[in-house]
Amino acid sequence: MPVSHEDLKMVDSAADLLGVASPSRKRAESEVSRYYDAQEPASSSSSPSNDLLDGVQSLSLSHIPDTDISPSNGSSETSSYRSGAVGTAASTGAAAVPPLQRRDSGRGRARELPRKSSLSMPTAPLTFQHHHRKNSSSGSISRIYTAAAAPNIRQPLSHEYLRGSGSPAQESTSVASETLQNSTPPFTSNEAARPGLNGRTRSLSRTRSLSYMKRMEPELPDFMVSAPAKVIMYGEHAVVHGKAAIAAALSLRSYLHVHHLPRDNRTVTLHLADIDLNHTWDIESLPWDFFNSPAKKRIHFDTVTSLDPELLEALQPFLSSIVNKYHSAATAFLYVYLCLGSKHSPAAVFTLRSTIPIGAGLGSSASITVCLSAALHLQSGMLVRPSAKLFEEECARQLKRINDWAFVGEMCIHGNPSGVDNTVATGGKAVLFRRGDYSKPPEVKRLEHFPELPLMLVNTNQPRRTAELVAAVHGLRNSHPTTCGLMLDAIDNVTAEAMMLLDNKHFRPDDSHLTRLGELVRINHGLLVSLGVSHPKLERVRQIVDGSGIGWTKLTGAGGGGCAFSVLKPIQMPGDEAKKLKVEETLKEEGMVTYEATLGGDGVGVLWPAMHGKPEERVSITKEMFLAADGDDGVEALVGVKALGSGRLAWGFWREWLPEEA
Numbered sequence: 001m002p003v004s005h006e007d008l009k010m011v012d013s014a015a016d017l018l019g020v021a022s023p024s025r026k027r028a029e030s031e032v033s034r035y036y037d038a039q040e041p042a043s044s045s046s047s048p049s050n051d052l053l054d055g056v057q058s059l060s061l062s063h064i065p066d067t068d069i070s071p072s073n074g075s076s077e078t079s080s081y082r083s084g085a086v087g088t089a090a091s092t093g094a095a096a097v098p099p100l101q102r103r104d105s106g107r108g109r110a111r112e113l114p115r116k117s118s119l120s121m122p123t124a125p126l127t128f129q130h131h132h133r134k135n136s137s138s139g140s141i142s143r144i145y146t147a148a149a150a151p152n153i154r155q156p157l158s159h160e161y162l163r164g165s166g167s168p169a170q171e172s173t174s175v176a177s178e179t180l181q182n183s184t185p186p187f188t189s190n191e192a193a194r195p196g197l198n199g200r201t202r203s204l205s206r207t208r209s210l211s212y213m214k215r216m217e218p219e220l221p222d223f224m225v226s227a228p229a230k231v232i233m234y235g236e237h238a239v240v241h242g243k244a245a246i247a248a249a250l251s252l253r254s255y256l257h258v259h260h261l262p263r264d265n266r267t268v269t270l271h272l273a274d275i276d277l278n279h280t281w282d283i284e285s286l287p288w289d290f291f292n293s294p295a296k297k298r299i300h301f302d303t304v305t306s307l308d309p310e311l312l313e314a315l316q317p318f319l320s321s322i323v324n325k326y327h328s329a330a331t332a333f334l335y336v337y338l339c340l341g342s343k344h345s346p347a348a349v350f351t352l353r354s355t356i357p358i359g360a361g362l363g364s365s366a367s368i369t370v371c372l373s374a375a376l377h378l379q380s381g382m383l384v385r386p387s388a389k390l391f392e393e394e395c396a397r398q399l400k401r402i403n404d405w406a407f408v409g410e411m412c413i414h415g416n417p418s419g420v421d422n423t424v425a426t427g428g429k430a431v432l433f434r435r436g437d438y439s440k441p442p443e444v445k446r447l448e449h450f451p452e453l454p455l456m457l458v459n460t461n462q463p464r465r466t467a468e469l470v471a472a473v474h475g476l477r478n479s480h481p482t483t484c485g486l487m488l489d490a491i492d493n494v495t496a497e498a499m500m501l502l503d504n505k506h507f508r509p510d511d512s513h514l515t516r517l518g519e520l521v522r523i524n525h526g527l528l529v530s531l532g533v534s535h536p537k538l539e540r541v542r543q544i545v546d547g548s549g550i551g552w553t554k555l556t557g558a559g560g561g562g563c564a565f566s567v568l569k570p571i572q573m574p575g576d577e578a579k580k581l582k583v584e585e586t587l588k589e590e591g592m593v594t595y596e597a598t599l600g601g602d603g604v605g606v607l608w609p610a611m612h613g614k615p616e617e618r619v620s621i622t623k624e625m626f627l628a629a630d631g632d633d634g635v636e637a638l639v640g641v642k643a644l645g646s647g648r649l650a651w652g653f654w655r656e657w658l659p660e661e662a
């Protein structure tokens with residue numbers, strides 16, 4: 001009999017309450033296992049794994065036809081202009097089937113991928129990175145996978161001990177004894193013997209030692225997740241008002257380390273090291289009953305498009321003691337934690353460090369909310385580590401789930417974000433993004449031919465808050481609806497023109513195409529100035545760069561300070577390089593920082609378990625090591641995607657396409 005969504009939800013909650021896999025859940029899981037076994041051709045490339053499979057509806061990456069981004073289609077009337085106030089939580093598109101845990105049959109079966117490759121994404125040495133796509137014989141798009149053993153996500157570690165060559169009973173007792181040699185057991189040793197597993201005899205003391213050991217073990221291994229920053233090339237602010245924007249992933253990243261605590265520790269800690277925020281909550285004292293009540297409960301598959309003010313209010317007593325100017329990150333964490341977790345969520349310490357400047361227009365908030373969303377999904381068993389065994393559609397579903405809940409976190413930090421930042425931080429690469437109707441998923445078109453561009457990124461070091469700038473544009477539009485509407489339409493037009501150039505495989509950065517792109521950058525900046533979101537320091541960058549004639553400059557992100565980027569003209573004359581160096585020197589003298597970063601790289605990634613080193617000498621990355629890493633370079637050297645690479649023992653990415661063959 002097919003398993004219904006409702007059935008499984010009930011089974012899920014019952015199992016959660018008991019902390020076990022219920023018989024009906026197991027039945028449902030085996031049903032799905034059977035389904036997959038029947039569907040999949042046998043393959044010898046499988047690794048033993050414990051995948052979570054589900055039947056969530058697939059990510060609809062609605063392609064935006066070129067005509068859609070024309071000014072006529074992007075009129076201000078059709079755009080959804082959202083005020084800073086939060087609305088009622090809306091849930092759209094609940095999945096047909098909830099997640100299921102699937103243990104590999106152990107028969108060496110793996111789903112054979114229709115299209116896959118073990119290629120890894122190249123990174124360009126200079127500013128931008130060019131990724132091509134490879135078309136399969138069917139003409140459709142493929143993606144690359146990193147071969148990796150999926151983690152035993154919901155599997156307590158003790159089960160690992162119980163596996164192996166010996167019988168379960170032998171294994172468990174020997175591990176228990178070993179553990180107990182180094183600890184003080186909370187029981188006496190002279191207990192009556194009673195029948196054990198497989199008809200063997202085991203003593204009650206051993207049973208208790210096992211339960212003691214279980215309590216002392218963390219439920220899951222430590223792991224890490226990471227997500228990139230982004231650069232909005234065209235369309236910031238307008239995108240909040242329903243227009244299109246073009247954005248690309250940037251090679252600066254946030255890293256989140258998740259350390260699991262012994263089961264008898266019932267606390268959860270959020271340590272945001274960059275902002276000196278370190279707070280611990282007692283898990284059971286959190287308002288689970290309210291968050292899990294039928295009227296409020298949201299599950300992993302739900303697309304939540306606005307925050308619930310009552311849920312936010314319920315969190316206040318747990319946030320009020322956090323005095324930190326960046327405290328909204330804690331709100332984001334707690335909101336998503338309570339929505340996705342349960343009283344039985346594993347005790348853990350979440351430690352975050354980021355190489356992205358905070359509040360500088362590079363999407364630092366989205367990068368951290370993507371990390372938090374991915375970590376919480378992984379922890380609760382709702383994601384499979386990316387591997388060659390993942391269907392393309394599953395990969396897309398997992399990315400959608402991460403992205404949807406990262407957006408919830410973004411709403412906690414920003415109020416009314418467009419969602420472009422978290423979409424890029426989740427999926428990586430470059431996208432054309434538009435969210436006309438906030439009650440529906442955004443339209444996202446991946447830019448297949450995003451070119452390598454000569455770019456300079458400058459941080460003015462002028463702090464500002466996205467939420468305030470978005471609210472300021474909102475205010476201006478209210479007082480000057482017609483004029484602002486026209487300016488937003490003009491930005492939309494700029495984005496549409498840029499899109500034709502950036503998504504064109506014949507684009508050449510060394511000819512007139514670059515000049516057109518540069519001019520569009522300058523026009524877009526001018527329109528943002530008119531919307532009132534520039535800053536004297538941003539104007540100074542523009543003056544220095546444009547004055548030297550080396551390129552075209554625009555603020556990126558919310559403006560009001562933060563970052564600007566310049567599209568640089570090709571170095572053609574002998575003095576060109578010297579001019580660029582002079583510009584960099586002047587900017588530095590004025591207290592600004594220039595970045596060398598690449599665009600168009602990977603989105604969210606996972607390092608499971610958190611280990612580094614060559615296969616034979618792998619060591620765990622502890623939270624202490626992570627915290628001790630010296631500055632951004634230290635973080636990159638210890639856990640960085642560049643340092644550890646990607647692959648089975650390194651970072652895994654949910655990727656949706658393959659680079660095109662040269």
Ligand SMILES: Nc1ncnc2c1ncn2[C@@H]1O[C@H](COP(=O)(O)OP(=O)(O)O)[C@@H](O)[C@H]1O
Nearest residue numbers: 272274326329354359360361362363364365466
């Ligand atoms: N490294 C970080 N650690 C903790 N919180 C962060 C970090 N980076 C960003 N945030 C959160 O994001 C907010 C900044 O978001 P925002 O002003 O939109 O800047 P950005 O343009 O970089 O996204 C901060 O107030 C904080 O809550």
Ligand SMILES: C[C@@](O)(CCOP(=O)(O)O)CC(=O)O
Nearest residue numbers: 237361363417418466557558
């Ligand atoms: C201004 C805006 O378009 C981009 C904000 O980017 P950032 O938070 O400054 O990185 C707001 C949004 O898209 O939600």
